[in-house]
Amino acid sequence: MSGLYIHIPFCRQKCRYCDFASFAGAEQQIDDYLNALEKEASLYAETRFDTLYVGGGTPSLLSVCQLERLVGLIARYFGPLAAFAESTLEANPESASAEKLHLLKEAGFNRLSLGLQSFDDEVLRRIGRIHDASVFLTAYELARKEGFENISADLIAGLPGQTEQNFLAGLKRLVSLKPEHISVYGLQIEPGTPFYQEGVQTDEDLLRRELEQTHFLLEQSGFVHYEISNFSRPGYQSRHNVNYWRNGSYVGLGAAAASYQSGTRRCNVSSVPEYIHRMRRGQSPTDFAETLDAMAKEGEQIMLGLRMREGVRLTARQQQLFARPIQKLISRGLIERKKDIIKLTFEGLFLGNQAFMAFVAPFETE
Numbered sequence: 001m002s003g004l005y006i007h008i009p010f011c012r013q014k015c016r017y018c019d020f021a022s023f024a025g026a027e028q029q030i031d032d033y034l035n036a037l038e039k040e041a042s043l044y045a046e047t048r049f050d051t052l053y054v055g056g057g058t059p060s061l062l063s064v065c066q067l068e069r070l071v072g073l074i075a076r077y078f079g080p081l082a083a084f085a086e087s088t089l090e091a092n093p094e095s096a097s098a099e100k101l102h103l104l105k106e107a108g109f110n111r112l113s114l115g116l117q118s119f120d121d122e123v124l125r126r127i128g129r130i131h132d133a134s135v136f137l138t139a140y141e142l143a144r145k146e147g148f149e150n151i152s153a154d155l156i157a158g159l160p161g162q163t164e165q166n167f168l169a170g171l172k173r174l175v176s177l178k179p180e181h182i183s184v185y186g187l188q189i190e191p192g193t194p195f196y197q198e199g200v201q202t203d204e205d206l207l208r209r210e211l212e213q214t215h216f217l218l219e220q221s222g223f224v225h226y227e228i229s230n231f232s233r234p235g236y237q238s239r240h241n242v243n244y245w246r247n248g249s250y251v252g253l254g255a256a257a258a259s260y261q262s263g264t265r266r267c268n269v270s271s272v273p274e275y276i277h278r279m280r281r282g283q284s285p286t287d288f289a290e291t292l293d294a295m296a297k298e299g300e301q302i303m304l305g306l307r308m309r310e311g312v313r314l315t316a317r318q319q320q321l322f323a324r325p326i327q328k329l330i331s332r333g334l335i336e337r338k339k340d341i342i343k344l345t346f347e348g349l350f351l352g353n354q355a356f357m358a359f360v361a362p363f364e365t366e
């Protein structure tokens with residue numbers, strides 16, 4: 001499996017919690033950015049990809065004309081969109097117009113990921129979103145009308161102003177719309193974001209209760225919990241993301257986009273002007289690259305695989321290399337082992353980062 005990711009680093013307004021590489025008020029750079037993407041895409045023209053994910057930022061912020069250009073360049077270098085096993089575009093409710101959704105569906109996108117975050121208008125305002133719940137509902141209905149049969153929606157648990165009751169009411173409301181996929185992330189307070197600067201704190205107990213309730217409610221409603229933060233109707237797991245967690249190869253195009261091929265990971269420069277400048281001059285967009293050594297490669301595969309609910313099957317070599325940390329994590333109740341498969345326990349789901357640390361350098365081998 002191999003995935004193609006295209007990053008669109010533009011947003012109308014920056015949300016107060018977000019530290020993704022995305023910039024507000026830079027719309028005038030989009031046309032130059034598309035030219036740069038076209039150049040980078042040409043470097044991979046001979047490569048075949050199974051899945052496509054256009055993420056951001058806010059891909060739906062592009063005008064109809066710019067979306068046509070984007071679709072055109074994908075088709076030119078990587079073949080018709082309909083040929084990808086899965087092709088997702090991330091859209092924000094306020095910019096997912098009927099005209100854009102129509103174009104995207106016609107072009108061959110078969111999956112839409114909509115950012116909702118919360119169904120509570122007061123919470124949405126507090127976190128800096130520029131849509132309310134009714135705008136999300138309109139976008140969702142439009143997407144169905146245009147024929148999208150695979151829609152995912154994102155929620156965040158632990159947001160300021162949120163209560164357990166209104167979070168669960170929102171989740172139930174979302175379930176009643178029957179999306180094929182739901183992602184529920186626990187709020188992360190990232191350095192450099194307005195939330196961090198304001199000293200917003202996560203209420204860990206509230207977050208834990210909300211995530212526990214999420215698991216029970218979604219499983220009762222027929223969703224499969226297949227990755228720490230991801231739930232889908234049977235058969236609707238995100239193939240593109242599963243490829244990441246199964247340590248498959250992928251290429252990322254655009255500013256800040258990451259790639260992983262044959263044990264080497266690379267990341268492009270995150271500055272949009274710098275990315276455009278480098279592509280214009282025919283320079284490499286890579287900011288850093290590293291080739292993992294054998295141990296780091298094995299550790300990475302386990303760490304990513306542990307995110308999946310079904311866990312990860314260990315090779316004999318991995319069992320030997322990581323015997324001690326695995327034993328420690330089992331005794332702390334964070335992972336469980338059945339024959340050669342290890343997976344997070346229910347407790348481990350909430351403390352995943354502590355489990356993952358064991359598989360990242362510096363390694364504990366004694």
Ligand SMILES: C[S@@+](CC[C@H](N)C(=O)[O-])C[C@H]1O[C@@H](n2cnc3c(N)ncnc32)[C@H](O)[C@@H]1O
Nearest residue numbers: 017018020056057058115154155185186187188
């Ligand atoms: C790459 S973002 C972009 C999605 C799209 N622009 C939007 O806002 O709907 C994907 C998702 O990550 C989640 N996310 C972003 N920042 C987060 C944070 N600090 N804590 C938890 N979830 C976050 C949000 O649910 C968001 O929808």
Ligand code: SF4
Nearest residue numbers: 011014015018056057
């Ligand atoms: S959450 Fe989405 S819309 Fe908000 S700043 Fe981040 S990428 Fe942009």
